[in-house]
Amino acid sequence: MDKSLDISINIGLDPAIYIGASFEAPITPLGFNELSIAGGLRKKPVELVDCISIQQKAIARAEIVIEGEILPHVRIKEDKNSKTGKTMPEFLGYTGNANSLLPIVKVKAVTTRKNPILQTLIGPGEEHANLVGIPTEASIYLKCEESIPGLLKNVYAHSAGGGKLLAILQVKKRNQNDDGMTRQAAIIALAVYRELKNIILIDEDVDLFDTNDVLWAMQTRYSGDLDTIFIPGITGHILDPSQSPIYDSRLHTKGSTTKTIFDCTVPYNLKKHFIRTKFKKINPEPWIKNIIVKNKTIKNHK
Secondary structure (H helix, E strand, O other): OOOOEOOOOOOOOHHHHHHHHOOOOOOOOOOOOHHHHHHHHHHOOOOEOOOOOOOOEOOOOOOOEEEEEEEEEEOOOOOOOOOOOOOEEEOOOOOOOOOOEEEEEEEEEEOOOOOOOOOOOOOOHHHHHHHHHHHHHHHHHHHHHHHHHHHHEEEEEEEHOOOOEEEEEEEEOOOHHHHHHHHHHHHHHHHOOOOEEEEEEEEEOOOOOOHHHHHHHHHHHHHHHHHHHEEEEEEEOOOOOOOOOOOOOOOOOOOEEEEEEOOOOOOHHHHHOOOOOOOOOOOOHHHHHHHHHHHHHHHHHH
C-alpha cells in the first residue's frame, strides 16, 4: 500500500502472552488473535492500552513499549555494524547468517513502567525451546485427537530440536489396528507441523519426558530396517544447517530435508513379551525413624 505500518513492540510480559504468541498455522491461521490464547490460559482477557504517538494498541503493564512504524521499501543489512556476515544465536544452537534486506522500524516513542525490567530471550536454551514447544505439542495433540480419538496420550516437543524439529509421541494401543494408526498419527503430526523433522513413537509405559527412557525404548523396541519410515524431499526448517544442498546434493533448495519416523512401540500382539519390571513400593518410614533415633542417640552420647 506504500504506507508505513504502525506497530508496538512490547517487552517484559507474562508467560501466557509469550506462549500465545508462539502459536502458528494451521492451529492459529492468518488473522487469528493469539492474545485470545493468552487470555484463555490466564482465564481473563489480556488488557490493551492506546499508544501515545501512533494509532495502535500496546499491552497493558508491559515493562517497556517501543512505539514506531515499519517504513515501506526501506531495507538494511542485519550486520551493518559488525560486517561479519553473522547475526545473533539461533534457537538450534548455531550463529545465524545475517539477512541482507531487513525492514526498518522508525521509533516514535518509548514508554515504560517505573524502574522497568528489560526482559530478553535469546536461544538456544530451555526457555526458548519450551515457549516454542508447548504450542507445537498442542497443535499436534489436537489434530491427532481429532483424527484418531483416544490413541495419542501425550506429546513432547523435545528441546534438542529447539521445540520444533523433534517430537516424542506417546500412544496407547487398544487393538492390532492401532499398529498402523500409530504410524498414521506420526504422519498427521508431520502434516500439521511442517517444521518437524524427526518423530519418535513410544508406548504408554515409557516416560516421554525422560530422554534415557525414550532411548531405552529405541534400543529394545526398535529395529532399524523394520521400524523406520523415511519421507524425502519435504519442506522443513531453513535454520537447520543440514537442510541445504551443500550438505545434501539431492536437495534443490535450502530448508528441505528427509523426515524420519522412528517407531519404538511394541506390536500390539507382542505386548506380553515386553512387560517392564515392576518393583514394589516400600514405605520408608520405619527406616527413617530408626535413623532419627540413632542420630539422636549418637548426639546425646557425644
